[in-house]
Amino acid sequence: MKAMRDGFLATLLDRMQQRDDVFFLTADFGSPLLDRMRQEHPGRCINVGIAEQNLINVALGLALEGFKVYAYAIAPFLTMRCYEQIRVGLALHAQLRPVQVTLLGVGAGMSYEVSGPTHHCLEDLAILGVLPHMEIHAPSDAATAALLVDHTLEAPGPKYIRMEGKPLPDLQAKVSPAALEEGFRLLRPGRHLVLATGYMVHKALRIADRLSPGTLGVIDLLRPKPIRSRALQGLVAQASSVVTLEEGFLGSGGLDGMVAHFLREAGLHQPLNTFGLRDRYLFDLGSREYLHQCAGLGEDDLVAAMDKLFRGLCA
Amino acid sequence: MTAVPAIDLVAKCREVRRRTMEVNRIAPETRLSSSLSAVEILVALFYGGILAHKGAEPLWPGRDRFIASKGHGSIALFPILADRGYFPPSELDRVCQEGSFLGGIPDGIIPGYETTNGSLGHGPGVGAGMAVALKARGSESQVFVLVGDGELYEGSVWEAVMFAAARRLDNLTLVVDANQGAMLDFCRNIIDLEPMLARFEAFGWHAIEVDGHDVHAVQQALQHLSSQRQGRPKVLVARTIKGKGVPSLEGDPLSHIKAVSSDELDALIREYSS
Known part of the structure; x- marks a missing residue:
């Protein structure tokens, strides 16, 4: 098991041997x-x-001078302490001039379990997703995170890479470049499709294992914004229903909203069901799974809920 | 190119002050009071041989970078940029009107504006980033950032002040338009910012102050600071008067948001034209 940041940084270090246009x-x-x-x-x-405010301002100054800049911090502070600098400095300027700044946030969702709600990062997808020109990547393992390095060095515009705080097993030995381009990978086929990112992809796979074979397909949504894949449209069009699973607040513009927008834009009418947090922070202490249980997202809860949901949809 | 020193800077200030009033006459949404306090600073920078720049090539790599962090209070820059060839002077006749790029809060879409400055406190950090970049590239270009004293309330300014000193950014100069006022009151009545020089010095900056309405003194101070490359960032505190040149604004704690009557403006424009 390897931490996503280690995967990303190892590759970036390698690239920095050959180029002098990078600031970290x-x-x-x-x-x-x-x-x-x-x-x-x-x-x-x-x-x-x-x-963090100065982190983003300095990053913008460097980027306006043509450097590729990485801004690295704990995810909730990177995205929320300096939100206005991200909005004005990165999103807004990106419409006028090249701004190649990559935000590397570590500690997605409830990665830092016992550090409490200040260190949980449950709002970032929604608040960064609302910014024009901001691209969001949410790798689910170190191998995928490493593959994003070349994209961040080449593609213009600001990007946010939402990384898990703790090491996770690699889901596939090799990620195809096409998956990165399309912004998703199908990890398991099934009649109903769950779309998730990061840690929740691993959880979705465990849930799929506990449901009847072929019931729940799992899609790793590597790039929650923008979602623009004809291949994904094709897969969803054949599904009986779509489910989102996230460590984020429901109905707030996070993953559920992004997927709903994608379905609408694509003219897809599959039923959409969403699993995530209600409007409540978690002061509870314990393991990731315990926190999920407190939020109604425990593995047993989700298996039961999805089983009931899918049976109802088939009836 | 660098300005020709033979320009009569005092006359240029009168002209820029008049044209700034004319802009405000067309677009009352623009912030006149906080723009007039900066006239001598801007004239010294753009006509006093301080900034290397090319109006026909706003992003000329050899330019000195100038960030008007107090964006709202830089309307006086519009006539200067037009005069320096960044855009046609006819654009000044349609400020804030449909199809114009000259808005009440200047954006980076305006040729000559390096950044978008509507939100305060960003410029010093962005300028520090540019200064790091220029040093990394071995460039001799310098970075100048204009802030208001009310802007110093933003915590991000002091994050940048600490950073610039730690990185020994002696290619960075901050100019404080110390016009003593924020939006609702004089700064001394909100949170007193004095002793301003001592504060910057305590952070490791080379700090000097000047009468901000003596354009030659401002020019000389900026020349001095430009020549200082001794491992410390530099700040010029320009002591100015908000609404300088408009009697009904000078000394009024609410001058930032006070509208000037068209009769008074017309009379002043005539006076400054003579």
């Missing part, structure tokens, strides 16, 4: 590989301190 900024957030980067590229790796 951190808001005092580290990793062993970052220590190596600071040693090997002391002029290109800057710790701005615990100062």
Whole structure:
């Protein structure tokens, strides 16, 4: 098992050996590989301190001068402490000039279980998704995170990469470039399709294993924004229903809203059911699964709920 | 190109002040009071041989970068940019009108504006990022950022101030248009920002102050700061008066949001034309 950030940083370090147009900024957030980067590229790796607003402003200044910039911090602080800098500096400027800034947020969802609601990141998809020009990637394993590096070096515009805080097993030995381009991969076929990102993809696979074979198909939505894939349209068109599963607040513009928009735009009329958090923060302490249970998203709860849901849809 | 020093800077300030009033006459939504306090600063930068720039090529790589972080209070830059060839002077006749790119809060769509500045407190950090980039590339270009003193209330300014000192960004100069006022009151009545120089010095900056309405003094101060490359970022605190040149605005704590009557503006425009 490998942490997503390690997958990403190892590849980025490799690319930095060959190019001098990269700056890596951190808001005092580290990793062993970052220590190596600071040693090997002391002029290109800057710790701005615990100062997320300045992190984004400095990133914009560098990007306007033509550098490819990475801004690295704990996900809730990276996306919410400096939201206005992201909006004005990155999204708005991206409409006028090249702004190649990649936000690397670590700690998606409830990655930092016992750190409590300040460190849970449940709103980021919704608030960054609402910004024009902002591309969002949500890898589900280290291998996929590593593959995103070249995309962030080449594709223009600001991007947010939402990474898990804890190591997860790689879901496939090799991710196809087509999956990255399409922004999704089908991990398991089934009559009903669950769309999820990151950690919740792993959970969806476990749920699928417990339902009758062929019932629940699992789609790893690697790029929640924008969702623009004819291949995905084709898959969904053949499904009996669509389900979203997220560590995010329902009805707030997060994954459920993004998928609903995709279905509408594609003219697909499959029933959509959504699983996520109700309007309530979690002060509970315990494992990821315990927190999910507190939020009604425990594995047993979801297996029972989906089984009932799918039976109802078939009746 | 760098301005020709032979320009009569005092006369240019009168002209820019008049044209700024004319813009406000057409577009009362523009912030006149906080723009008039910055006239001498902007004239010194663009006509006093401080900024390397090319109006016909706004993104010329060899330019010095200028960020008008107090965007709302930089309407005086419109006539300067038009005069310097960034866009046709006829654009000044349709500020804030349909089809114009010159709005009440200037955006990066305006040739000559490096960034979008409607929200305060961003410029110093963005300028610091540019300064890091220019150093990394070995460029001799410098970065100038204009802020208002009321803007110093933004915490992001001080994040950038700490950062710039730590990175020894001696190619970065902050110019504070210290016109003593925010929107609803004088700064001293909100949260006193003095002693301003001592505050910057405590953060490791090279700080000097000047009478912000003495254009030659501003020019000399900026020349001095431009030549200082000793590992410290620099700040010029320009002591100014909000609404400078409009008697009904000067000294009024609410001048930021106060409308000037068209009769008074017309009379002043005539006066400044003579």
